[in-house]
Amino acid sequence: MEFLSPATWEEALAAKSERPDAVPIMGGTDVMVEINFDRRRPPALIDLTRVPGLREWRADGDGVRLGAGVPYTGIVDALGGAAPALAAAARSVASPQIRNRGSVGGNLGGASPAGDAHPPLLATDAVVELASVGGVRRVPAREFYLGPRRTARRDDELIAAVLLPAPAGPQRFAKVGTRNAMVIAVVSFALALDARSRTVGTGIGSAGPTPLRAPGAEEFAAAEFDWEGGAPLPESAVHRFGELVAAAARPIDDVRGSAGYRRHALAVLARRALARAAADYREGGARCA
Amino acid sequence: MSEELHEIRLRVNGAEHTATVPARRLLSDCLRQDLGLTGTHVGCEHGVCGACTVRVDGRPTRSCLMFAVSAQGHEITTVEGLAEPDGTLHPVQRAFRECHGLQCGFCTPGFLTVVSAYLEDNPDPTEEEAREAVGGNLCRCTGYQNIVKAVLRAAEIRREEAAAAPGGERAAGAGERR
């Protein structure tokens, strides 16, 4: 196994261009588990830990440009206001030790449907910034996940950052696991209300071959929601929203839970998220979770 | 084996070490096999149990999920580096021993490295905070009761020592919450 250790972003992009089969590694919390289990023997690794800037975040217009390597701990500490759903997801990731190393870039690179960061990125319409020696391109998260562990990233590209739009309404994230800490999601769900565009965003994790959205549920909620006053939705509407979210999932039975339970739990999470988001909306407009 | 070897320099517990390792050598294996620091334990090698936790530039990190080559240029602290050079145990070590916060002891180094870091930022945790602080480490013997007690006791020892030390309370940040 070759180990490439670029000192600059340019060197890293050049390395990835030369060795498209090389696997980038930052905190290692995903890639190394697979290597240790002998499920994967990459011919080469590109260690990005020395590349300056990947662990930084900064304001970008109204929103935030989050370096792909910012550890979850940093997101929890700094982005509770700027990206509430993502910060809530980050808080639920694995263990403190993993949160000190793991990052959104790793979640996007591995593209496991169970990655905790995906649902918030989908729900909030975040954008993934990909870079190669040929230049930079921006792909909305909603177009990023193509198939099981397959994404819009080309082999010669590295994930540079994600662009997180400024919240324009309440955001919620919740996940179900059978343990109260250090657990991989049986199912997860994120919701974002956007008062400016009067749209609703959703994201579903661990309930399909890729992270998913529930477009039908989004349209339904956007139409039903009282964007003026945030009046509580009728129970029937909340219920319908849950059904639509569950219907958008494509879960299977596995060691962590049944497909039936996943749909059921998604409906519950979706109902709760919508009811809470509506309450948040009433209380403080765009004030957040 | 034909695998390419790397000469690496590691700074562990304040001392410089060199080792020749393949890229895939885990930091945990390097510490244990190349440097003979077997206090870092490997319980699962997939980042769950926490027994292999070391501090990398102060931050608790799973050493089974880090390559030795990536640890160059960072300050590594293992359980062997917690006690004073004269052998005086770190408050966390004392507290775990006193409170019977260990039985088989296999998980203990991971708890100690985590808690030593946690108390530097949170010198006076509540019980609920102490629980959350060790949420990333598994113990199979104790049922965690005495571990939580030990975290609180270690915080107490640190505060007592800070109060007794020249410069008093401010030295260790005791009394400040966060």
Add this chain to the structure above:
Amino acid sequence: MSETTAPASTGLPTATRDGVGASPLRPDGALKATGEFAYSSDMWTEDMLWGATLRSPHPHARLLGVDTAAALALPGVHAVLTHEDVPGEKRYGLEYADQPVLAFGKVRYKGEPVAIVAADHPETARRALDRIRVDYEVLEPVSDPLRAAFDPDCPLVHEEGSVPDDGRHRRGGNLARHQPVRTGAFAEGATVEELRARADVVVTGSYEVGMQDQAFLGPESGLAVPAEDGGVDLYVATQWLHVDQGQIAPCLGLAPDKVRLALAGVGGAFGAREDLSMQVHACLLALRARRPVKIVYNREESFLGHVHRHPARMEYEHGATGDGALLYAVARIVLDGGAYTSTTPAVVGVAASMGVGPYAIPNVRVDAYGVYTTNPPCGAMRGFGAVQACFGYESQMDALAARLGAHPVDLRVANALAQGSRVITGQRIDAPLPMAEMLLRARDAPMPPGRSALPDPADPRTLPGGVSATVLGEGVVRGVGYAVGMKNLCFSEGFDDYSTARVRLESVGGGPAVTVHTAAAEVGQGLVTVQGQIARTELGVERVTVLPADTRVGSAGSSSASRQTYMTGGAVKAACEAVRERVLALARERGPVPPGARLSLSGGAVVSASGDVLVPLAELLDGSPVEETREYHHRATRMVDPVNGQGDSHVQFGMCVHRAVVDVDVELGLVKVVEMTAVQDVGRAVHPQQLVGQIQGATAQGVGLALMEEVQVADGVIRNPSFTDYLIPTVLDTPPMRIDVLECPDPAAPYGLRGAGEPGTLSSTPAVAAAVRAATGRALTRVPIRPEDIVGLPAPRRRR
């Protein structure tokens, strides 16, 4: 948390500091806290090789051939061995020698060792494994224990007559043991229908317990070093050095004294180290390569490398009168023993004799079965057959209480056993058993505050789901449940169980010093502390060294069955008494001791009855150390009758009562255990702090079994062999505990003590299950309880 207080009156010969009843620091605590303590995986020698194991990928297959040539040709490989290279006995086992050192003829579970390799680096060894070619003819797995047990057309896992058998047990076909128990009318041939007709209330239930893993944190490992005399020295983490030695030596074709074992640091055990894992393999490789060989399993291999707790399928029926007096109980308990015998017959013996719990029931019919399948082998785990039964009978007691409209504690109190009662084997309980008091104490313990009393009732850390923020209080219902469990302690059924201790008292550097040497395995429980305490108390000397455990002293028996404080504690006490007698005789012989005076040892001196120092030990023993070795045997037991299960088969009974308080998100099926209260009678708390630690650990393992822990097996294949998917409780899944310790001495036991390691694992699980039932109204007949079960959805399908 309330804890035990030190006993008021010791009644002991001396009151030396850090003796029996005190809670001195454990002598290995500092080494464990600094990282210096050497676990079996830390063993290292200059020229050692690394061993690795090739395992069967099939649960059931005929082994047609193994080709090792390509592996041997790999540079850095020093030995590649198959069953043909096993020089002695090809099979070993704790009860019956039926488990191949390396597979031959057939493989009977996925993960069975087929070949072993020694190489100069672990990675080289792994690559060598990839080069071994094995030809299998795959056979249909025998996965269903009920079919294996009761369908005469089911293929046999072991061909008739192939398992060595001494006729002790009723067995045959795929049954490793069938143990019936019949009392009252059932002993006279009554049918269930006849008893049912006499009952006012009848409850029936089918229950299931999933396969639990011990999940110790330090995987199997050890180092074998070839010796010049043709023998081998093995440094290993085990629960019983001598039973390892007794199994290893015949396989190596060596005399037992050529196979010397020393205990390396043990990273937890809980039963999983009672069977052999890598021991014979490392020795074989070391002897062949003439180099030290170290083997360390990784976590995935560990799931394949040790036995698990038997999964159980259980059918119960209880009948009672309208006022809640139990009339009869019928139970059928089927335990899946997997591919090899291990301790299955003994587990069946416990499940049978403890099958209906600590209740006075005049008519009982129990049938317990241990079954061979091609599933992973099962054997010892803390609680040993009593855990499974306890989930069954306690679920029944709750169902009966509900039917009668009685409080679950009241029903249990009304039918409680007590000192003088007989258990269903006919054995009279001759030691105190304050069961009713224990139940009432658990019920009357203060309740944890309700959710509304919390500083922040919406703090996710206090809610089901934890920091995942699934709940902000919606749908959360509190439930309370109770359970009691009884477990036989020490080895039962006629086993001549003993431990050996060598104790030396001498003058060292002008002061008296004691050395204690046993082969007893310190597995974390704190036995090494207890040995020192007993020596201090018995010899009145503070300075005690407990030597590392090895086979240079006689067997100590196993660190299991809650027996070591009783047995090795008893042996140390006996050896100390023998030393004391000789020392006092010496004092009478040499010293200025008034004839006929009553003497004792205290404060490092021989003292008179009035406490006057007659002669300091340092002076008396200068140049003439006193050393004695003693074996301590507990009272004899006997094998129960194979037809009616009657007989005094047990040494002692332990009991724990739990009250569980849970919050359940009834919509999502998630549980947060709020508090566990445990009440346990320990006879005598030798080291209160360590004792409470045992009960806490046992309680946590029971919580794990109730809510999350299961080795998921489909068609003989473990689907979750990792800590990512085999979940054990984290600190956030383990609630604050209230531990209430009673000390009602057992006159037959050393210091009156009662083994304490296991009982808490019994009652913890059904108490949590009862609490979740109380919160949800669901029947919940299976543990671990899955979210699916709570919300009423079908279980996930199991696919390989």
